[in-house]
Amino acid sequence: MGLAANILLTFSLLAHVSPSFGADIPGELLLFTDVTGFKRSHPAEDNGLKGRDLVPAADLFYSLDRERFRFLGEYLVDKDVHDLERFQLGLRTGDATVWLGRFHNPIGYWNTQFHHGAYLQPSVSRPGIVAFEGGDGPLPMHLTGVLVEGIQEVKTTGLHYTVAAGLGPLLKDDLRPFDVLHPNGSHRLGATLRVSYQPVSYGLDEVGFSLSYTEIPANTVEVIRSRQSVAALFGNWQFGPVRGLAEIFYVQNRLEQPTDRITKRFINGYAQLEYPWSEKWTVFSRFEKTLVTAEDQYLDIFSKVVRDRVLIGGRYNFYRNMALKLEVSRDKLEKDRFNQIMLQWSAVFP
Amino acid sequence: MFLLLLNGYVWAEEVRTLVLAAGANSTIPPLTVQEARKLFLGIPVERNGATVIPILNTSDPLLYEVFLQKVTYMSSPAYETQLVSTVFRMGGKRPGNFVDAKALVEALRKNPNSVTYLWQDQILKFQGVKAVSVLWTGATE
Numbered sequence: 001m002g003l004a005a006n007i008l009l010t011f012s013l014l015a016h017v018s019p020s021f022g023a024d025i026p027g028e029l030l031l032f033t034d035v036t037g038f039k040r041s042h043p044a045e046d047n048g049l050k051g052r053d054l055v056p057a058a059d060l061f062y063s064l065d066r067e068r069f070r071f072l073g074e075y076l077v078d079k080d081v082h083d084l085e086r087f088q089l090g091l092r093t094g095d096a097t098v099w100l101g102r103f104h105n106p107i108g109y110w111n112t113q114f115h116h117g118a119y120l121q122p123s124v125s126r127p128g129i130v131a132f133e134g135g136d137g138p139l140p141m142h143l144t145g146v147l148v149e150g151i152q153e154v155k156t157t158g159l160h161y162t163v164a165a166g167l168g169p170l171l172k173d174d175l176r177p178f179d180v181l182h183p184n185g186s187h188r189l190g191a192t193l194r195v196s197y198q199p200v201s202y203g204l205d206e207v208g209f210s211l212s213y214t215e216i217p218a219n220t221v222e223v224i225r226s227r228q229s230v231a232a233l234f235g236n237w238q239f240g241p242v243r244g245l246a247e248i249f250y251v252q253n254r255l256e257q258p259t260d261r262i263t264k265r266f267i268n269g270y271a272q273l274e275y276p277w278s279e280k281w282t283v284f285s286r287f288e289k290t291l292v293t294a295e296d297q298y299l300d301i302f303s304k305v306v307r308d309r310v311l312i313g314g315r316y317n318f319y320r321n322m323a324l325k326l327e328v329s330r331d332k333l334e335k336d337r338f339n340q341i342m343l344q345w346s347a348v349f350p
Numbered sequence: 351m352f353l354l355l356l357n358g359y360v361w362a363e364e365v366r367t368l369v370l371a372a373g374a375n376s377t378i379p380p381l382t383v384q385e386a387r388k389l390f391l392g393i394p395v396e397r398n399g400a401t402v403i404p405i406l407n408t409s410d411p412l413l414y415e416v417f418l419q420k421v422t423y424m425s426s427p428a429y430e431t432q433l434v435s436t437v438f439r440m441g442g443k444r445p446g447n448f449v450d451a452k453a454l455v456e457a458l459r460k461n462p463n464s465v466t467y468l469w470q471d472q473i474l475k476f477q478g479v480k481a482v483s484v485l486w487t488g489a490t491e
Binding site: 027028030032061063065070071072088090092097112113115117119120149153155156200201202203204279317320348 | 384387388391393394401423427428430431432434435436437438439440441442443444
């Protein structure tokens with residue numbers, strides 16, 4: 001049986017999963033699944049990018065509360081990767097939670113809001129700047145250590161804060177986060193502070209900033225270590241019927257090279273607009289742009305990361321837990337540019 | 351004449367009160383609308399040293415609609431997505447859901463830390479439950 005037939009069979013089985021699936025299990029069990037197909041027009045062969053592919057993925061999430069303790073785990077399996085994404089043990093104290101373990105680096109907005117939950121993500125693709133480490137992303141998306149998150153509420157408004165410190169990634173031909181199941185390598189410390197304001201706490205509208213510092217040991221020809229600082233501003237806001245989501249990142253890498261020390265900086269930003277055409281249909285568009293010097297010895301390592309992109313797409317929600325998304329984009333990489341069309345089915349169970 | 355018509359129109363709309371309800375043996379103190387909103391968005395709320403357990407009541411479509419509008423400020427699809435999103439980011443558990451009012455009342459009686467929302471007049475109808483706080487009062491068509 002071929003891959004496509006397997007996917008169709010899986011889809012038809014999952015479509016009949018009962019809403020009460022998992023109801024008898026203590027805690028919360030969520031299964032995010034998606035199948036993403038894409039086709040690119042003439043990507044350069046030396047990039048190692050495929051012209052077309054079909055990628056099924058499943059992300060299993062589990063959370064359990066016992067008194068003031070909370071456990072949270074997430075395991076991802078897709079065609080190329082299987083990874084313990086998160087493994088956290090938390091202690092709730094009032095409106096704050098102290099976590100130990102491996103968690104999503106609270107850098108910016110997209111990374112903490114959607115991550116591997118494709119169904120929750122409005123578009124098919126992630127912005128290039130927040131691409132996953134193994135997917136040629138240039139920023140640390142995971143840390144392993146301590147995370148404290150909480151909220152200060154004043155009437156209906158909320159000021160959220162998150163402080164994280166832990167082991168960051170290594171840099172080889174791409175970033176490699178600390179692997180809890182196979183711990184090795186000399187990972188170094190990273191830290192992030194994230195603060196955001198919500199006019200209605202735990203609502204959708206949110207503005208804020210994050211500041212990160214990560215020491216990234218490297219094993220490449222040009223770089224042996226990077227001290228990376230990232231400042232991000234973000235906002236997700238409703239303007240009449242339109243929802244706008246934007247982030248801007250300022251990234252500075254102080255690079256240690258075999259014979260030199262240099263500092264390189266780049267700025268990346270994106271803005272996404274979503275318009276609900278009807279109860280089931282949403283159309284969206286995103287613009288991404290990177291401002292970078294002609295030669296950035298850090299960013300140039302990530303030759304497959306999308307630097308600039310213009311996309312439009314549509315999302316159709318059906319049943320109560322599934323979405324079909326179509327996205328057409330013009331992508332620019334360091335040394336390549338192409339058109340891309342993506343189609344994705346995604347769901348969350350139960 | 352206009353005032354009479356207007357008066358008649360207002361009377362045609364029924365003034366109802368949405369309350370947070372718990373089992374009669376519950377010691378949960380009154381919660382504000384904001385606290386109830388947090389609770390039903392999957393955020394832990396503790397009272398008297400115990401975690402309050404929210405239960406969704408979908409036995410009455412109008413009741414559920416008013417709850418969504420006046421407490422969560424969201425549509426049904428947006429609320430469901432937000433619940434999944436909150437649990438996915440922060441852990442926890444989504445509220446249980448009862449479509450049968452009698453089974454819901456039974457669940458409230460069994461667990462004194464659990465709460466749901468009911469019309470105030472239902473409190474009199476169902477024995478063994480009580481109103482904890484008023485969430486909203488207004489006219490429903």
